[in-house]
Amino acid sequence: MKPAPIKLAVVGAGSRGAIYAQYALEYPDQVQIVGVAEPRDFYRDHMVNRHQISPENVTNDWHTWLTRPKFADGIIITTPDALHAEPAIAFAKHGYHLLLEKPMGPSESDCRRIVQAVREAGVMLAVCHVMRYTPYTRLLKKILDSGQIGEIISVQHLEPVGFWHQAHSFVRGNWHNEARSSSMLLQKSCHDLDWLSYIVAKPCVAVSSFGSLSHFKKEFRPIGAADRCLDCGVAHVCAYDAKRFYFENLEEGNTDWPLNVITTDISEAGILAALRTGDYGRCVYGGLDNDVVDHQVVNLEFEGGVTASFTMTAFTKPRDRETRIFGTKAELYGNGNILEIYDFLTRETTTVSTELESDGSILSGHGGGDENIMRAFVSALTENNPEYILSGASQTLESHLMVFAAENARKQNRVMRVDHDQLP
Ligand SMILES: NC(=O)c1ccc[n+]([C@@H]2O[C@H](COP(=O)([O-])OP(=O)(O)OC[C@H]3O[C@@H](n4cnc5c(N)ncnc54)[C@H](O)[C@@H]3O)[C@@H](O)[C@H]2O)c1
Numbered sequence: 163m164k165p166a167p168i169k170l171a172v173v174g175a176g177s178r179g180a181i182y183a184q185y186a187l188e189y190p191d192q193v194q195i196v197g198v199a200e201p202r203d204f205y206r207d208h209m210v211n212r213h214q215i216s217p218e219n220v221t222n223d224w225h226t227w228l229t230r231p232k233f234a235d236g237i238i239i240t241t242p243d244a245l246h247a248e249p250a251i252a253f254a255k256h257g258y259h260l261l262l263e264k265p266m267g268p269s270e271s272d273c274r275r276i277v278q279a280v281r282e283a284g285v286m287l288a289v290c291h292v293m294r295y296t297p298y299t300r301l302l303k304k305i306l307d308s309g310q311i312g313e314i315i316s317v318q319h320l321e322p323v324g325f326w327h328q329a330h331s332f333v334r335g336n337w338h339n340e341a342r343s344s345s346m347l348l349q350k351s352c353h354d355l356d357w358l359s360y361i362v363a364k365p366c367v368a369v370s371s372f373g374s375l376s377h378f379k380k381e382f383r384p385i386g387a388a389d390r391c392l393d394c395g396v397a398h399v400c401a402y403d404a405k406r407f408y409f410e411n412l413e414e415g416n417t418d419w420p421l422n423v424i425t426t427d428i429s430e431a432g433i434l435a436a437l438r439t440g441d442y443g444r445c446v447y448g449g450l451d452n453d454v455v456d457h458q459v460v461n462l463e464f465e466g467g468v469t470a471s472f473t474m475t476a477f478t479k480p481r482d483r484e485t486r487i488f489g490t491k492a493e494l495y496g497n498g499n500i501l502e503i504y505d506f507l508t509r510e511t512t513t514v515s516t517e518l519e520s521d522g523s524i525l526s527g528h529g530g531g532d533e534n535i536m537r538a539f540v541s542a543l544t545e546n547n548p549e550y551i552l553s554g555a556s557q558t559l560e561s562h563l564m565v566f567a568a569e570n571a572r573k574q575n576r577v578m579r580v581d582h583d584q585l586p
Contacts, residue, residue: 167191172240174242263289286539287554288538302496306363310492319358320473326480339452362464370461374456390437408442460472481498
């Protein structure tokens with residue numbers, strides 16, 4: 163007999179909450195969204211209507227769910243970075259399994275408290291390191307495990323954030339200020355350090371790092387610029403002109419991210435109003451309290467002497483991450499779609515494509531990782547089998563510790579050891 167669909171409730175029904183909840187609409191036989199906690203009326207109502215959620219499970223304050231018996235199998239926590247630890251710990255203690263957005267929490271102590279709560283409660287935790295779940299990573303991992311490239315000696319990995327994505331999310335958007343969200347390395351590149359840890363499959367022992375906010379500052383504001391792009395005299399020669407960027411999206415017929423982040427009225431008038439009054443219409447050169455880095459490098463040493471270098475930079479053409487893996491038998495290049503392997507013995511290059519045919523669904527984001535992490539979490543709960551989860555408590559704590567060590571290395575200008583003895 164087919165198992166009954168599992169029941170999930172969403173805390174934080176913004177962009178990410180809506181994406182994971184979409185899985186329930188596509189696979190209603192597997193999962194149902196039965197509750198939502200969200201303080202913003204529009205987003206709460208939107209989720210209620212899409213998922214036909216009963217009024218008794220709709221709230222603007224998730225704390226109310228702690229005063230009643232469990233009404234779902236798991237909770238999807240997609241609140242802003244600084245609001246992950248409190249609900250994660252509370253709901254773990256209440257016996258709910260957790261799908262938790264990355265980063266687990268902005269501080270090491272938050273991460274450790276979450277891991278401890280999850281372990282003590284005996285619930286399952288999947289942290290949304292979606293890059294582990296893509297068909298691309300699965301194939302890459304298979305190739306590495308087959309021994310085709312030999313032992314990994316070193317890795318070079320690039321995260322090309324893209325000039326406009328940086329401006330949208332990390333200069334104007336929710337993640338522009340470290341104290342109010344988290345460091346760039348934690349909020350954006352925790353994916354990459356986690357992925358490197360997964361690919362190398364050895365503990366990271368030491369890190370160094372350099373990086374800063376170099377460009378999106380007042381001193382680089384062009385003469386003739388204004389506080390808002392709509393009033394700017396030099397917008398036509400500025401790559402970061404908000405009007406051009408958001409209107410291009412509108413003209414392409416895109417009604418999802420990034421437009422749905424800046425306004426709930428995705429029309430010409432709605433966008434103009436958002437650019438006139440909100441942060442997304444502000445000049446990237448000053449006037450905002452953005453302080454997260456726009457470029458950073460991290461060097462990593464793994465057990466056995468394997469080395470990796472990681473570069474995150476805003477100043478790129480929009481594209482996928484790129485990786486070179488240098489093995490004893492072959493060199494591998496990957497760009498999120500294509501994998502190319504140059505074999506030292508035969509001197510031949512084999513190319514494999516893992517490109518997905520996108521069906522346009524919001525779940526196809528992150529190279530299929532968004533859909534696959536939901537599938538893994540739902541399967542884990544349905545079959546009561548945590549093996550489906552590739553980004554559980556220990557794996558995530560381990561890679562978050564790499565991030566914290568790298569940030570300390572950058573800020574203190576020294577090499578930091580990653581202390582695995584401290585892993586619970
Ligand atoms: N895995 C990924 O690749 C990925 C990508 C983007 C964002 N994220 C992470 O996902 C999280 C959410 O990001 P987002 O883009 O959906 O942001 P968002 O702002 O669109 O959504 C967050 C939602 O949480 C709500 N919220 C705020 N306080 C709340 C509270 N106390 N209780 C319940 N809801 C509350 C907000 O009103 C908002 O609707 C962040 O931690 C972010 O770093 C992960």
